[in-house]
Amino acid sequence: xxxxxxxxxxxxxxxxxxxxxxxxxxxxxxxxxxxxxxxxxxxxxxxxxxxxxxxxxxxxxxxxxxxxxxxxxxxxxxxxxxxxxxxxxxxxxxxxxxxxxxxxxxxxxxxxxxxxxxxxxxxxxxxxxxxxxxxxxxxxxx
Numbered sequence: 001x002x003x004x005x006x007x008x009x010x011x012x013x014x015x016x017x018x019x020x021x022x023x024x025x026x027x028x029x030x031x032x033x034x035x036x037x038x039x040x041x042x043x044x045x046x047x048x049x050x051x052x053x054x055x056x057x058x059x060x061x062x063x064x065x066x067x068x069x070x071x072x073x074x075x076x077x078x079x080x081x082x083x084x085x086x087x088x089x090x091x092x093x094x095x096x097x098x099x100x101x102x103x104x105x106x107x108x109x110x111x112x113x114x115x116x117x118x119x120x121x122x123x124x125x126x127x128x129x130x131x132x133x134x135x136x137x138x139x140x141x142x
């Protein structure tokens with residue numbers, strides 16, 4: 001027995017013409033799924049998506065392992081670093097600590113002021129920690 005339609009939900013009821021159109025479209029799509037080429041295409045797309053997901057997971061796991069081994073530093077999630085700053089952070093992570101002169105030499109800065117300025121900015125962001133040893137200022141990962 002058909003359900004009674006009230007005035008409130010009358011808008012949600014498809015017209016007989018629209019209902020027939022939807023049913024025809026569904027039948028047409030179901031017929032397409034019987035075609036092995038269509039099924040193969042769908043399976044191929046699923047395989048591509050799975051490979052992409054696995055690639056992303058592999059990158060995430062590699063970064064986690066790098067962090068656990070103490071060989072690299074990933075800034076906090078809300079911190080996005082310019083490429084040169086990330087390279088400096090990675091260099092400091094590899095060496096265990098560096099001075100502005102070390103960074104100047106490694107990255108080809110003309111003077112140690114530019115390197116020192118970048119490293120001080122990273123320290124203010126909480127990514128690096130400053131330790132003074134004699135007259136030298138060392139920067140370490142936090």
